[in-house]
Amino acid sequence: MSPPPAPARKTPRDGARAPTRIQTRIQARNRQAILDAALAVFSAQGFRGATLDQIATEAGLSKPNLLYYFPSKEAVHGELLDRLLDNWLDPLRALDPEGEPVAEILAYVRRKLDLARDYPRESRLFANEILQGAPRIMGALTGELKALVDEKAAVIARWQAEGRLQPMPPQHLIFSVWALTQHYADFDVQVRAVLGEGHDPWAEAQGFLEGLFARLLRV
């Protein structure tokens, strides 16, 4: 099968009025509005629970108009997951092999908790996807994610071998950071129901988790 020919360029001559520019700006704004709305709906209802009507209404568009910007519901969801994965691993990537071990991991916990607090919808979108068996991102899990964890686990293991960090399985240490930070985003409603009024879950979580990991990691 031969690839389709490259599309003819439609760019207007320099100096001419460029309506496509304006359209492009409108398009960018609408695409972003759709993605924002879709994030809200997908993270709260799951992929199948979400409907294009909900997303379109939330974005201030009609359903056919939404489908002008994205070819399908799948496409919107996939775009969200792609963008999410781009940023999701940044806190772990930033773990510095040359830094002071305990401080580095505490800083990692802090970054991860900040991410969960500031982007809880992204966290729930991810949780939904994993809960359903990660049908759309399994490749990223076994590829990109595993590679990053392996790399950082080796750093942690080296720190432990050097006696600068309490020995424990490095992968499970990383899991514990994920579990504890994401819990406050994904199970937010349960956390608030149990704590009742007069609590600031995120502030308390930060203090608690810093204390927990400081105590856990010290040699």
Added chain:
Amino acid sequence: MSPPPAPARKTPRDGARAPTRIQTRIQARNRQAILDAALAVFSAQGFRGATLDQIATEAGLSKPNLLYYFPSKEAVHGELLDRLLDNWLDPLRALDPEGEPVAEILAYVRRKLDLARDYPRESRLFANEILQGAPRIMGALTGELKALVDEKAAVIARWQAEGRLQPMPPQHLIFSVWALTQHYADFDVQVRAVLGEGHDPWAEAQGFLEGLFARLLRV
């Protein structure tokens, strides 16, 4: 509105053959098959992602036949949640105020991890429900669950005041047990993807979590 009259008893005379007994046994078996199938499907797909066709097929019945046993999809789901909530809090209930503090909490972690390992579908059913804002069990969260956590948190606080346990916010300590144990059930696919071949996630989790909490709780 007056209540409907009590139905006439259909019980056959003693000694007569009792077909209703046999039917009752079949009914019990079918109801159980439906609930088993529904648990598998709801926990993997969420409430809206699941279809009655899937559940009926998995249970070896036709869709109308399923609806002979349960009046609606909601009813099946609700029954599952009711049964789940009955057992979900047992590990925490068993925390003995008269026991040795560290040993009691370690035993609690062990029970909770066993439950997650043996009933991962129940854990995912619960996670799905919470992720979507707990629309069907909010009452249980703010009622039964909060009351139990308050009670046990007071026990933990007393232990801490007596100097028999490291001071830390009791509610968040309980959250950490939930987060860390349920993570291995709910995010099982991610855990396995990251660990790769040749690992036994549950065995490793047990060792890791026992070490973690032992270190954390010791005064």
Added chain:
DNA sequence: GTCTATACTCTGATAGAC
């Protein structure tokens, strides 16, 4: 680019034969 109208499919639930 955006809308109204609509085609088509899936799904929850019911009717009625057996």
Added chain:
DNA sequence: GTCTATCAGAGTATAGAC
């Protein structure tokens, strides 16, 4: 109690006017 047939509504996606 179980099945076939079917309805009604929701939901994804498309056609075509403007």
